Amino acid sequence: MSRRYFGTDGIRGRVNQGAMTAEMAMKVGMAAGAHFRRGDHKHVAVIGKDTRLSGYLMEPALVAGFASVGMDVILVGPVPTPAIGMLTRSMRADLGVMISASHNLFPDNGIKLFGPDGFKLSDADEAAIEGLIEEAPVLADAEHTGRVRRVEDARGRYIHAAKSTFPDRLRLDGLRIVVDCANGAAYQVAPQALWELGADIVPLGVSPNGLNINDGVGSTSPALLQETVVASGADIGIALDGDADRLIVVDEHGQVVDGDQLMALIATSLNRRGLLRGGGLVATVMSNLGLERVLASEGIGLERTKVGDRHVLERMRTGGFNVGGEQSGHIILADHATTGDGLIAALQILAELVEADRPASALLKRFDPVPQRLKSVRFTAAQPLEDQRVKAAIADAEASLAGGRLVIRPSGTEPVIRVMAEADDAARVDAAVEQVCAAVVAA
Structure with a gap:
């Protein structure tokens, strides 16, 4: 089913183009509020945001939409996306509601919309809300319009929840950690949580000005983190994205460790303790073949899905798994969160580092990645x-x-085919990608 607004x-x-206007935000508030007005209780929406300048534009528009259909609103200010689920x-x-464009x-x-269970909305809910956006709203009577309240301790609540996932018997004393918050939603909570656990913090990306997220x-620009880890003699570096739902790690030598390696560490550790559920982990078609092989060597399965954390x-x-994610660093730990959570994932990695008492470089590289190449090619043919x-x-x-593997993915938003190949022979990988791309161009 084609969707007009939801991706x-x-x-x-x-911002201020297409679907990302104040008018559309108000319509989304009206439609989502109407869709979730179920039963006779007083209805409430929680709204958070990252640090973009346009948050000041979108937040009041959403508030107006919700209040106009009789829904109260709680504003919590800048917090990570997973905090809104919690x-x-x-x-x-x-x-x-989380107002954010993630790593953009x-x-x-x-x-981003979350249901009362703390999970992102289903396709059916999004389709229903899209339908309501196109209809004239049913506005509340004057005496039944919503009230708005700001909660000041939301960040503290999230810090407490995140820290509770770190083993009580452990601390981060003696660890120097560079934490890059992308000038985004976690600029306060991530350094604070790590400091409270005893770490020596070197902060980066903690001075948002609305324009520098x-x-x-x-996580999508780790060069400064790599440089700072080495220059400061840090034990490890962690990088979050703008809404802190993804994580990339840098070892003490400044080498980037992607989501595949992090998932391998978490899954194998849980499996050895008998805590891995579902018989394995869930990743997308883009995760490296090396991940699949190292998991198989420990009797752990890997199920692949289409690209996208949803x-x-x-x-x-549906399968009862408690670990899943993407190579890009979206790591979902279902025992602790309802969506990808960069800080909670980082705390699990740091717990492993403390327990192992080994350098990050020795701990975090779980497998040698199989040569992999991704290329996007534009096309003119209809299909x-x-x-x-x-x-x-x-x-x-x-x-x-x-x-090896060959993955062909048409873009859902532009005339582009994405071609990914991986195999033990890098030359064969390059040749396979170029062969398919050339055929697409000629079609």
Whole structure:
């Protein structure tokens, strides 16, 4: 089913264009409020945001939408996306909203919605809200419009919840940790939580000005973190993105450790303690073949989904898995959170580091990645993947990889085909990608 506004992670776009305007935010508030007005109780929405300048634009527009249909609003200010899942559930709210465009730069913003269970909305809920956006709203009577309240201790509540996932018997005393908060939503909570656990903190990306979120800092720009870890003699570096739902780690030598390696460490540790549920972990088609192999060596299964943390979470919930995520650093730990949580994932990694009493470089590299290459190619044909020449090129490329993998993904937003190949022979990987891309261009 085609959706007009919702993408793979809520509604997102450039501010004051398309779907990311104050008018649309108010309509989303009206529609979501109407959809979640169920029963006779007083209905409540929790709204958080990251540090983008446009948060000042989107937040009051959403408040107006919710209040106009009779829903009260709790404002919690800048907090990580996973905090909204936690707060929605703990405050017994009817829905939660996070105003963020995640790892995008400041000109973009987005609206992520959470249900009363603290999980992101299902396709059915999003479709229902889209339908209501197109309809004339049913406004509340004057005496029944919503009230608005700001809660000042939301960050403290989240810090407490995150710290509770760290083993009581452990502390971070003696560890020097560089923490890069991307000038985003975790700029206060992440350094504070780590400091309270005893770490010596070197902060980066903790001076948001509304315009610098994800700009040269954070999980998608780790160069400064790498440099700072080495220069400061730190034991480890952690990088979050703008809304702190993803994590990338840097070892003491400044080497980046991606989500695949982190998931391997967490899954194998839980499995050895008999705490891994579902028989394995869930990752996407983009996770490296090396992850699959190292898990198999310990009797752990790997289930793959389409790209996107919502697909990972859906499979985790249906299959009873408690660990899943993406190579990009979205790591979902279902025992602790309802969505990807960079700080909670970092605390599990840090607990392993303390327990092992080994350098991060020795602990975090769980496998040698198989050579992998991803290339995006634009096309002009209406349906290039239906072209017989493209089909033949894909078949030949798959055969040439000799036990490797070939993943073909059409973009959902632009005329682009993404071609990923991986195999033990890097030359075969390059040749396979180029062969398929050339066929797509010629189609």
